[in-house]
Amino acid sequence: MRHIKTIDDITKDGKVEFGDGYDFVENTEEADAILMRSTDLHGYEPPSSIRAIARCGAGVNNIPTDEYAKRGVVVFNSPGANSNAVKELVIAMLILSSRGVVQSMKWVRAHADDPNILVDAEKAKKAFVGRELKGKRIGVVGLGNVGSKVANACVDLGMQVYGYDPFISVEHAWALSRDVQRVGTLEDLCRGCDYLTVHVPSKADTIGMIDADVLGLLNPGAVLINYARETIVDEDAVDAALQGGRLSWFATDFATPKTVAMPNTFITTHSGAGTGEAEANCADMAISELKDYLENGNIANSVNYPACSMGKARAASRVACLHANVPNMIGQITAILAKDNANVQRMVNESAGENAYTMFDTDEHLEDSTIDALKAIPAVYRVRVIK
Numbered sequence: 001m002r003h004i005k006t007i008d009d010i011t012k013d014g015k016v017e018f019g020d021g022y023d024f025v026e027n028t029e030e031a032d033a034i035l036m037r038s039t040d041l042h043g044y045e046p047p048s049s050i051r052a053i054a055r056c057g058a059g060v061n062n063i064p065t066d067e068y069a070k071r072g073v074v075v076f077n078s079p080g081a082n083s084n085a086v087k088e089l090v091i092a093m094l095i096l097s098s099r100g101v102v103q104s105m106k107w108v109r110a111h112a113d114d115p116n117i118l119v120d121a122e123k124a125k126k127a128f129v130g131r132e133l134k135g136k137r138i139g140v141v142g143l144g145n146v147g148s149k150v151a152n153a154c155v156d157l158g159m160q161v162y163g164y165d166p167f168i169s170v171e172h173a174w175a176l177s178r179d180v181q182r183v184g185t186l187e188d189l190c191r192g193c194d195y196l197t198v199h200v201p202s203k204a205d206t207i208g209m210i211d212a213d214v215l216g217l218l219n220p221g222a223v224l225i226n227y228a229r230e231t232i233v234d235e236d237a238v239d240a241a242l243q244g245g246r247l248s249w250f251a252t253d254f255a256t257p258k259t260v261a262m263p264n265t266f267i268t269t270h271s272g273a274g275t276g277e278a279e280a281n282c283a284d285m286a287i288s289e290l291k292d293y294l295e296n297g298n299i300a301n302s303v304n305y306p307a308c309s310m311g312k313a314r315a316a317s318r319v320a321c322l323h324a325n326v327p328n329m330i331g332q333i334t335a336i337l338a339k340d341n342a343n344v345q346r347m348v349n350e351s352a353g354e355n356a357y358t359m360f361d362t363d364e365h366l367e368d369s370t371i372d373a374l375k376a377i378p379a380v381y382r383v384r385v386i387k
């Protein structure tokens with residue numbers, strides 16, 4: 001039996017199914033893996049029983065992924081699984097910030113007792129006259145799973161769409177409408193925009209990237225949308241831009257103390273991924289990643305280890321070594337196997353950044369002393385006997 005600890009509400013209805021051979025435990029010390037969402041794990045040391053953590057969602061800035069890699073803990077996320085949900089809410093924010101929908105509805109509620117409300121509403125409506133999205137210029141920062149979908153949807157709405165992403169993947173470049181115009185700098189993207197929407201992860205080069213300089217390049221009365229992370233916008237600069245009229249609205253998914261004090265904001269409760277469909281997609285992807293890792297040692301969609309697959313574990317034994325990406329690891333591992341006279345059927349070695357992964361199938365089970373020798377290699381973080 002393998003044991004899973006869940007953190008956060010993975011789905012609204014509580015449905016999380018791993019199937020036969022798995023159960024859920026309260027005590028993390030008894031768990032093999034963690035399934036989670038947005039809880040901040042910085043400062044938390046997972047017990048040695050934990051081999052993997054799967055984040056149901058895209059952003060992993062709440063997890064110390066580098067530190068966990070060095071403890072031999074593989075961290076997964078679920079890329080793209082909630083991107084349609086975010087796209088739809090971003091489109092909603094484009095419309096809400098352009099058409100006085102919320103203000104008009106507030107007026108109706110405030111005049112609910114007026115017996116002439118139908119006639120009076122006709123007079124009141126001039127206060128809520130908005131503008132159309134068609135023909136307006138929007139800048140999309142980050143053209144990954146969410147940004148590429150937002151950009152394509154904006155093309156469909158008849159907007160002039162510009163995108164900026166110096167690290168765009170081939171897959172997302174292919175998915176992008178030919179009507180999305182790519183620009184080379186953030187400044188060129190922002191110059192003359194009526195709308196700016198941000199879809200990048202929170203990391204060293206994106207924290208505070210939407211600052212006073214960037215905001216100053218937008219058209220007066222522009223709208224800023226942040227459904228990525230609160231850290232990406234300089235809140236003081238956004239406040240000043242709202243007060244000074246450079247921005248007419250700021251729509252954000254992050255209710256920070258500074259943001260809630262600002263004028264002209266639409267603020268949601270980190271609800272970009274808040275649909276039943278997105279929750280189910282994220283959970284399904286994260287669960288299958290965890291199961292394949294726990295049962296077969298295969299890695300897909302990890303953010304701190306390379307992708308690696310040898311299919312189902314069918315040989316007598318399968319062993320995985322998680323180690324630093326340094327020279328002579330394969331040499332050291334095979335030397336130890338040769339000493340035990342182990343016959344290797346298949347071996348794979350993959351690396352990503354500072355970390356690497358070596359997995360092999362053998363005809364017979366290895367001696368305990370062989371496993372101990374593998375564990376004793378200085379750059380090895382963890383050895384897993386999967387089968």
Ligand SMILES: NC(=O)c1ccc[n+]([C@@H]2O[C@H](COP(=O)([O-])OP(=O)(O)OC[C@H]3O[C@@H](n4cnc5c(N)ncnc54)[C@H](O)[C@@H]3O)[C@@H](O)[C@H]2O)c1
Pocket residue numbers: 058059060079080082083086141142143144145146147164165166167168169172199200201202205206227228229253270271272273274
């Ligand atoms: N509000 C929500 O509920 C919600 C839901 C999903 C994702 N998010 C946030 O949105 C972010 C993006 O999500 P995604 O699924 O599109 O992720 P993704 O990884 O598919 O796309 C991120 C894109 O940002 C680009 N990028 C990275 N650094 C950049 C930089 N300095 N300048 C410009 N582009 C840069 C990458 O090349 C990539 O294409 C996530 O990291 C997460 O923080 C929020």
Ligand SMILES: O=C(O)[C@H](O)COP(=O)(O)O
Pocket residue numbers: 037038056057058059060082270272273274
């Ligand atoms: O990065 C993400 O996928 C989103 O921010 C979703 O976060 P959540 O799982 O807490 O809704």
